[in-house]
Amino acid sequence: MDSSSTDSDFKISGIRIAPGETREIFLKVSESFMSTSIQVPVTVIRGKNDGPTAFITAGVHGDEINGSDIVRRLILDLDHENLVGTLIALPVVNIQGFLAQSRYLPYHRDLNRFFPGKKNGNNAERVAWKLFKEVISQCDFGIDLHTASDGRMNLPHVRGDMSHPRVRNLARAFGATVLLDQPGVKGSLRREATEAGVPTILFEAGETGKFSRKVSLAGLAGVLNVLSEVGMWAGHKQTKPPFQVIVKASDWVRAEKGGILDLNVKPGDLVYEGDILAAILNPFGRTVTQIPSPTTGIVIGVTTAPLSIPGTGIVHIARLKKTLARVEKSLKGKARSRSLKI
């Protein structure tokens, strides 16, 4: 257990934050072509009482802004009087991508492939190194907020390495219906932080470049569920999902033909092997082909683009096997009986 929040000399970017204090800090991570500093906004909220230190990051991919709205609600809308421990909230991590409305850092580098970074490395490694040193390494655990990548939409769900007991505990507490058991790719924040002793989960929801109130409220509830679970946020009544499944395998169903897409499913739908997920039409409106589901599971992501060529990812399905009966039971009797309410 990190004892940073009990340390009266807790600092970020050389700025000391005392117990009971809230500070808004600009953390310099790089420089622009204009010779100006690239600074990441960091809000540090320290409770009066000692406890764990947590990071909440959003916008590691600069165009995934739903998480920024979740962080805003967390740091501004709520009363932190009874907070135990320390919250380090970063509403926009990838500033350069955010300004360009892009997923990437300059030189098309994906920040989420370069953690924990290198002090004297490439531009992405330097940003990652600074964030890791100043923020991540001071924490006991973390939550990284993401949105589906450009042209896709996701069901709110949590990802993490469920073989790690503390990650699993955080993921379960978050309260999403679907927990995807994936450690993340090498260099991703959640994987590298977890391997460095800071168990981290990732929340995926919504679309790029768009706020969604539903996603914000679901994300905020999830963050508060976790903070409550670890004893940082007293008085919060934890919300429970209608069911919760840990899914090990997920598949992107891809188009084999080019054309105009007519999609039959949406995030949250339960689909069975053989169900027609989509049709591909030619410009005359004639059906070129239909795409059957190769598996049974819950739709956790769909394309939002109405066009396809061979290889276009159409539908992302989390496979259900042993847990199918539980999901079916939970959805039974609902007006739209084969779809999760999101």
Ligand SMILES: [Zn+2]
């Ligand atoms: Zn992302």
